[in-house]
Amino acid sequence: MERVQGRDGAERNGWLPTLHPTVVAGATAILGASLIFDVLAQGEGNQYVYARGSFVLVGIGLLVGVVGVIVLVAEIVGLPPGAPRRQGRMHLAVVDVALVWFAIDYVTRRSTSFAPQALWKSGLSGLVLVALAVSHVLELRQVEVTLVGGGLEADAPEPAAISDAS
16 A cells, blocks of 8 residues: 655555544444434334344444454554554454444344344443444544644645645
């Protein structure tokens, strides 16, 4: 993968720092939607529809999450040793734990995907999603610091550079 230099001189691995947060946020949103479907399935009407929808969303969320892990590993390999790499590994561990939990959840639903899930499993899934969201926010902050070299400004070209290139 080619190295790209930002306007501040900090190097990064091409498109990975922008792809990974998008994919992991997508997986988190899909798994969050499955949790909402689980809660809706607890009601009297349309239990099958919401329980089945949650089952499908967990499967899709797992697939997107695995792609996010692959991209995250590729990003971590390109980080310099030290704090950014440690932060990336911690985020990877949280994402892995979340994916393992939802994989277990998916397998245990397989036989009961027509019935609503137990509330304790929905509660635990909610806690896992909160931990994943917090880790994701901290990772985004770390990516910004790494890209810009200590500041929290965006890694975008200057407006003058855009007009000169046109």
